[in-house]
Amino acid sequence: MVDLQVNLGTLSLKNPVTTASGCFGYGSEYTDFMDISRLGAVFTKAVTRENREGNPSPRMTETPSGMLNSVGLQNKGVDYFINSIYPTLQQYNTVFIANVSGSTLDEYVEIAEKINALPGIPAIELNISCPNVKKGGMVFGTNRKSASEVIKAVRKVYRKILIVKLSPNVTSIPVFAKTAEDAGADAISLINTILAMSIDAEKRKPVLATVTGGLSGPAVKPVALRMVWEAYHSVKIPVIGMGGIRSVSDAIEFMLAGATAIQIGTANFVEPAVSINILEGIGKYLERHGFSSVRELIGNLEMPEGFERFRPKTF
Amino acid sequence: MVDLQVNLGTLSLKNPVTTASGCFGYGSEYTDFMDISRLGAVFTKAVTRENREGNPSPRMTETPSGMLNSVGLQNKGVDYFINSIYPTLQQYNTVFIANVSGSTLDEYVEIAEKINALPGIPAIELNISCPNVKKGGMVFGTNRKSASEVIKAVRKVYRKILIVKLSPNVTSIPVFAKTAEDAGADAISLINTILAMSIDAEKRKPVLATVTGGLSGPAVKPVALRMVWEAYHSVKIPVIGMGGIRSVSDAIEFMLAGATAIQIGTANFVEPAVSINILEGIGKYLERHGFSSVRELIGNLEMPEGFERFRPKTF
Amino acid sequence: MVKKKIEDLLVTGNQRLNKDYFILTLRSGDPLPAIFPGQFAELRVNHAGDTFLRRPISFYDVGREHHEIRLLIREVGSGTRQLGMLGPGDTLNMIYPLGHPFTMVDGKEFLLAAGGVGIAPMLLLGKTLKQAGKRPVFLFGARSKEQMFDLTEFEELGEVYITTEDGSMGKKGMITDHPILETGNFDGCYSCGPEPMMKAIAKLATGKEIFCEVSLENMMACGIGACLCCAQPTVHGMKMACVDGPVFNTKELLW
Amino acid sequence: MVKKKIEDLLVTGNQRLNKDYFILTLRSGDPLPAIFPGQFAELRVNHAGDTFLRRPISFYDVGREHHEIRLLIREVGSGTRQLGMLGPGDTLNMIYPLGHPFTMVDGKEFLLAAGGVGIAPMLLLGKTLKQAGKRPVFLFGARSKEQMFDLTEFEELGEVYITTEDGSMGKKGMITDHPILETGNFDGCYSCGPEPMMKAIAKLATGKEIFCEVSLENMMACGIGACLCCAQPTVHGMKMACVDGPVFNTKELLW
């Protein structure tokens, strides 16, 4: 058997296949279709300080090879998460990572502090990249100074593995990858959704109640892959890659671009057991290509002849 | 008959349907399939100062609902354009707009100056957004200061309609739209391609010889539509919209988002006569909805109830 | 709760009803799970260029003996058009059974009011009501006769009233104009179709103080409660149409 | 120059040759334009989720009398797989004729060397050579017998030599190992297939100082010279494989 284990700093995952925040509920929605304990990790739906109703409907529309969503961080708040969801997660033999979102720096800090106290949650994913809320979210993730401040503040109170989720809606991924690393992140994950819009030509109205939403799915994969590759070459901390992954090949491509682990998002909606298929496919790929460990794939990309080795200038 | 005429500053187009730079050659490639004189305008392939061979092959790969290209401004240079191509354009009864690209500010200025002297070319599209060249191109389009400088310098020598083509690879479209307006642009066009990447998992190599390329086609449409809408609400000059347009509905959606005219790019490769189908379809749409002029569509989008009218903060 | 499954079902028939409507007949290799009226399946559409997500479709009929499922589908876009091209021997991958079904309540006579393809869940509902000793009365609306089809299966269950907007079949006008709404003596009603129609039915029910449930067609991405895309505001907060619905009591809805 | 056209052709046959190869027969309502060996068409693939662009396919055979075109296609991905599902009565939209064909040159005996689906343009080329009073000699390579098919049509035009990598048919080994390359007395050669094979053939031809043309399979987006995606470096600068090729004289190529 090939070795599938990967490390996010001091956190070991039994394999690199994880599910993306907001695209896998809290895992329980998928137990009818697969054994979720086989996953490397599950990233939960965003947790905010208070209960949030999310955005008005319609919140979803399909686009060519993708979808827009404007869910807007609907969740019952961090206390509910701790008291009612957290206890149910312990039955599964996988790592749960809480996706932490907020409107203010204080909110991020308070949630991180509370989740720090949960022995069963070894890591958080700091979501400074949600495009679907008016305050906070992407505002933090698209401004270098705010990003740095919020990460540093959370770093002060959060003692476990801190993953920062980056927004693709920026001019330079290296700048934000480096900012996260410098501010104390143990790993970065990307991409969150790309800010986008749909219009109903017949009604002459935006399709989504919030006008804009976040684009995800196979359509964004080439953009996500480029950003993961840039991020990998900008920082020393591990990179978690996502954006449109739906096949074994997609997953391998992200690892070759530099991802230590991958998250599967939108594809879960189409094929609920897709993550397990990908996990099994990665094993077969490694055997076929004679690799003994999945870690050998990370960043293992042969550059074309004559191509100057890529080192983005970050600042 | 409905009125299809639209204006880019003082330049009148007989209709809003045009073809995008690099996706329609110099028009002659399409005469077997359609009457190109029916188009509102044709944006030519990029013109640079000297002859350019472009990038090595492979330069193209398909992606979900889109494609990547890394052509890299292959063309025979501005003098060849003036002496050998320009004379052949006069036979068509449509507006030709030259797409001007360069590696340095001086190059942009020199080309603009030369094209200013051509009576048959009433406008240029300043391409400060090509992601496929090492120097210049997108470097100008993703830095506010450089963008402003190059536009101002060209504005000094170019006396006709100056359209600035914006890059989508930025954090804030309003910032660059406003920068272009302030620097003297008569119109802006967007989006150019989104920087992206493909990997061959079996060979563990990037697919394109240049590693990264530009994503175009239906996959990018929701992102492009959002950016056109943002741009429209940021400036007073006309906006030319493009990105993934392949149907009548797509074209209408861009106009509702705020585009005065639209460009059709990648879709020409799939359906060479798609622009004429779209032109005819727009006429039918206007009749069906009781509009007497296509200009009534521009920005004619009803906002959802309770949605604060959008005004992006630009700086 | 019944376990949801993903299964490739065999297409055994595709009956064209009119230009837009068809009925797919599917067979499972295994005995069917319990399926209740108002529940739905998420269908994977292959070979439809623009169809990326699955498509939610209600159960039209369930034949437990032969492990048979029937779906009534209206072609509206590329996904349903591609489904319309399926024929015997093809397979159709679906996730089912999904959603919260119609509720059986006390009473004898029930109105089942549907517009357009909202008819789909009404056959199984009518059958279930009749089996429970109740009297279903069907009221169906369509744009014109061309959009209607043979309703024998419904007629076997109870009275069927029709309205068409152009008067080419049944009463001319909208469902909500039909006299049966006033003359009928219903203990409750169920409705599925365009939102204005369901709202009108709900208003009537409220006026008469009778039970009323509607089946909503919110846009869905996952169909299993994971994505939170199909949100429906209710008096009990935000609910998910795919798991808390698609059937809701109209008293709950913040319309 | 022959005018290019976009046309819906009627599929009149789909003959399966082996697991991966099939021949589509198409018929036009109009007389066919002039089509030369080595030219190709850009096919629109409907209903293949991931196929956005058209697919370039060479002309395998042209029957002017019945306005008939045959295409030899190998299934390699979703586009060609979907084409393989076409059957009589379907239509196929294509842009044709495209590209610069093989050149007819002085001489008597010509080697036509092809690997895999590179065989496709060789039938029409062989026919054309024979009609011009020349002698085509075919040398085809494949992985194994399963990847080969009935070559009667070629045998009617000239000698056919086969190599397979596993030796299950013809000589064991690569095309470039076949003795005919040394013993034959060719005035020129034409080749289509994997690049290493074409390069080897080209080297041989250069050694013997004979004419050599190859057909390239660069990635194409438009097929008509508009996008500049299919670039091929040559001694005369950057050329476009879709209009200046796909057939190039190997002396021109900067390989």
Ligand SMILES: Cc1cc2nc3c(=O)[nH]c(=O)nc-3n(C[C@H](O)[C@H](O)[C@H](O)COP(=O)(O)OP(=O)(O)OC[C@H]3O[C@@H](n4cnc5c(N)ncnc54)[C@H](O)[C@@H]3O)c2cc1C
């Ligand atoms: C619970 C539920 C049960 C349904 N039952 C039936 C049924 O029994 N028979 C039937 O014919 N139709 C039914 N529908 C509607 C059906 O799902 C849509 O008509 C179908 O998804 C349209 O797909 P398309 O690709 O053909 O059209 P598209 O071109 O994609 O869209 C046409 C319209 O269909 C609707 N639609 C598209 N995608 C979705 C989606 N993922 N979720 C919800 N609505 C969508 C939108 O309003 C859109 O404007 C049901 C919908 C829901 C939510």
Ligand SMILES: Cc1cc2nc3c(=O)[nH]c(=O)nc-3n(C[C@H](O)[C@H](O)[C@H](O)COP(=O)(O)OP(=O)(O)OC[C@H]3O[C@@H](n4cnc5c(N)ncnc54)[C@H](O)[C@@H]3O)c2cc1C
């Ligand atoms: C001038 C020319 C003539 C050809 N003639 C034939 C022929 O007669 N018979 C035949 O079976 N094949 C022929 N091919 C190859 C054929 O075009 C590809 O096999 C086909 O496009 C693959 O499509 P797919 O969707 O099945 O595979 P995909 O899954 O899309 O790709 C599989 C492989 O096919 C190649 N490919 C994909 N798209 C293109 C494209 N747009 N242009 C070029 N290559 C592509 C790539 O190398 C890719 O790795 C020809 C190619 C060219 C350029």
Ligand SMILES: Cc1cc2nc3c(=O)[nH]c(=O)nc-3n(C[C@H](O)[C@H](O)[C@H](O)COP(=O)(O)O)c2cc1C
């Ligand atoms: C319906 C939906 C809800 C999401 N909710 C969240 C969220 O709560 N927090 C977050 O960080 N990302 C969220 N995302 C973003 C995904 O985690 C992921 O970054 C993105 O969808 C790209 O991956 P994909 O293309 O595989 O879906 C959501 C995405 C979707 C589609």
Ligand SMILES: Cc1cc2nc3c(=O)[nH]c(=O)nc-3n(C[C@H](O)[C@H](O)[C@H](O)COP(=O)(O)O)c2cc1C
């Ligand atoms: C093959 C190709 C070549 C292109 N060349 C140019 C170019 O020379 N100059 C330019 O400004 N844009 C160029 N573009 C960008 C297009 O003009 C357009 O901005 C982009 O493709 C988005 O539109 P679309 O999705 O309709 O193709 C090119 C795009 C493609 C696909």
Ligand code: FES
């Ligand atoms: S459709 Fe995903 S939660 Fe309802």
Ligand code: FES
């Ligand atoms: S494929 Fe477009 S120029 Fe050759």
